[in-house]
Amino acid sequence: MASALNTSGSGSHRKRSVAEEPVTSVLPGGDVPYDPDHEFSADEEVLAALGYKSEFKREFSLFTTFCVSFAVLGLLPSFASTLFYGMGYAGTAGMTWGWIVAMIGIQSVASSMAELCSSMPTSGGLYYAAAVLAPPGWGPFAAWITGWSNWLAQVTAAPSVNYGVAAMILAAASIQNPDYVPTNYQTFLLTTFIMILHGIMSSLPTKWLAQINSGGSTFNFIALVVVIILIPAGTDRESRGLPKFTPSSEVWGTIYEGTSFPPGVSVLMSFIGVIWTMSGYDSPFHLAEECSNANIASPRAIVMTSATGGIFGWFLQLVVAYTVVDIGDVLDSDLGQPFAAYLMQCMPQKIVLAILALTVIAGFAMGQGCMIAASRVTFAYARDDCFPLSKYWKQVNPTTRTPVNAVWFNCVIGILLLFLIFGGSIVVGALFSIGAIAAFVAFTIPIFIRVFFVGNRFRPGPWNLGKLSIPIGVIASGFVALMFPILCLPSSTGADLTPDLMNWTCLVYGGPMFAVIIWWFVSAHKWFKGPKVNVEHLMLGRGDNVVEGKTKDNDSGSDVPQPDSKAIEETHST
Known part of the structure; x- marks a missing residue:
């Protein structure tokens, strides 16, 4: 033909x-x-x-794909949800020059991913790329590991975002009524309610989803700019006997001792906030089968999301770093939400509530985008029989032309993960660490194979890095190899390390991945053929x-x- x-x-x-x-x-x-x-x-x-074969309507454009991706990135709510790590591990130094260092590695990963997307624009994304690029005989195994790691990142995204949104809502209630102290039970129920709302919204037709996410992403961007302007303009530090802004020597040069490790390691540990905040730029890859001119528009959307997020995210880090009063009080506040506690230190109450309202709405849009992206990943993997009962999860609803079964499968898994809330803030924090590690492992496996095994034999698509492809891929692979063990370190060591302070990432991520590898050698290698x-x-x-x-x-x-x-x-x- x-x-x-x-x-x-x-x-x-x-x-x-x-x-x-x-x-x-x-x-x-x-x-x-x-x-x-x-x-x-x-x-x-x-x-x-x-x-x-094409099964979706291609009703996403470059702009609307970027909108979904930027909504999933959700700079403002992501920053608010991970302030505990970004500020708590290394203080303002990790938020300023630490963000710049981290973005070099992250932008390298995003650029290398975009090149793969242009070459293979399918909703299977990195999973498909890993199978195609792997040496003969290793394709199914590479796809298996990449797919499951990426799915863990996707399925934990919406619950972690919605947990942050629920915590901010309850913190706002606590600010209004100082006698009210949020409980884990209330946080769990509110987060579950938000998950169900997102499940209903994500089951809508593609055209509606594109419009909703365009609106959500636009609001996300406007709210981000408003907050970046509002914080330095509205701070009342001077009325509290403080200079309007902290001196630059303190902001850039002081590393907060938030961990038991040397300062350099603490800065690297603070990268979890950057990595998790910036982990949504892969969404255009998963939406490629719903995007027109996908082999050009989708990679452009990946790079646009990462670059825009990196620049505006750094501006947000700067205004917070220059206005925070006491990091220790931010981390230990009874409000249960560090971002709300920070705002109360340097802003009038009305402005605090206004910023929290903007952040909550932006976070709601972000959670919605996360659930959409996760459902497309689940559909793509179920299409190749990666999951138990895949025949149900790969079905496309004949009315909405969207993978409704995959949406609710992910929704139920996400709600079950929310029971981690009852283990305390450190335990539920594993949701954020899992998202960072699982996403980066999935991002980098096909990039690593492409750089070190395929080399110059790689067949690029119309969007590519040219001669910079290999060097940028090496930087991306090296950055992830460095960060993988760093993100598993606990903040305390020695006698100070207790179960409630343990970094549970290695167990909550490593446990399922170990089971998946065992499953491969026992059974899956006999029937799983990878993308087909x-x-x-x-x-x-x-x-x-x-x-x-x-x-x-x-x-x-x-x-x-x-x-x-x-x-x-x-x-x-x-």
């Missing part, structure tokens, strides 16, 4: 096949899903070249079923998508 796109050559125009689309195609020659009654759009051809074609066309039934572009894995007995040798050597212009 010929593509509808025309390409020019030597003054003439010719039709090109789907296999020649500017993506890492798994299809040889021109074997494509053929429907004589349907003319393929450019985006459908690109997805067909990846071995899938779910459309009927000639390449599935030709001869001995082994054709160019799809090779048989002799070790695991599974089909591993491989670009054909000719395609690997091709260089596609942008």
Whole structure:
């Protein structure tokens, strides 16, 4: 079947096949899903070249995809929810120059991810990329580890965000009525209620979701700018006998001793706030099958989200660092929410409540975006039978054309995770650490494979880094390798380390991932084949079923998508 796109050559125009689309195609020659009654759009051809059929309406544009991604990023509510770590581990030094250092690594990860997205714009995202890029025989295992790690990051995103939103709502009530002290039980019920609301909203049709998230993201951005301006303009530190702003020498040079580790390690530990806050930029990858011009718009949205978030996030860090009065009181406040406690130190009560209201609304929009992104990930993995009962989670609702079953599957898992609230603030904090570690592991596995195994044989899409691809990929891989053990360190050591102060990330993340690896070697390697074609066309039934572009894995007995040798050597212009 010929593509509808025309390409020019030597003054003439010719039709090109789907296999020649500017993506890492798994299809040889021109074997494509053929429907004589349907003319393929450019985006459908690109997805067909990846071995899938289009099942969603492409009603996301570059802007609306960026809106969802920026809503998932949720700078203001993310910062408010993770202030305990960003400020508590290293103080204002970690918030100022520490943010800049962390953003070098994060932007490298985002850029390398965008390059993969342009080459393979499918909702399977990093999971699909890991399988395609892995050495022969390792594709299914790479996809298995990447997929489960990414799913853990996605499924913990909405509950962690909504927990922060609920805590801020109850903190506002406590400010209004100083006699009221929020309980874990009330926080749990309010967070569960918000989760159910998001589940209902995420089950709506794609067009409605795009509009809702555009509005939510716009509000998120406006609220962020308002708060960045309002904090330095409205601070009443002077009426409390303090200078309007803390001297720069203290802000940039003083490292708060929030951990038992040396100052340098404490700064690295504070990166959890940066990493978790900036972990939503992968959303355009998962929405690629609902985005028009996906192999260009989606990677652009990834880079735009990371860059915009990095710049405005740093501005927010600066205004807070220059106005905070006492870090110890912020962390130990009875309000149960460090951001609210910080605001009470340097702002009049009416402005405090106004900022909290803006943050709560922005956080609600962020939680909604997180649930949408998570449902697309669950759908994509269930489509390849990654989960138990995958046949239910991969169903697309015929009315809304959205994966409603996947939405509610994630919603129930998220509510169960919220029982960590009853273990205290340190235990429920594992939700944030899991999100940071799980996301970074999933982000980096395909980047690492692409840099150290595929090298110059990588077939880039129309958006790519050119000669900077390998160096940026090395920086991204090195940054994640450094941060993985750092994010598992407890804030206390020796005799001061008690169970309630333990960093439970290694258990809450490591436990499920260890079980997943055991599951692979015991059973999953026999039946899990990784990303696979779910459309009927000639390449599935030709001869001995082994054709160019799809090779048989002799070790695991599974089909591993491989670009054909000719395609690997091709260089596609942008």
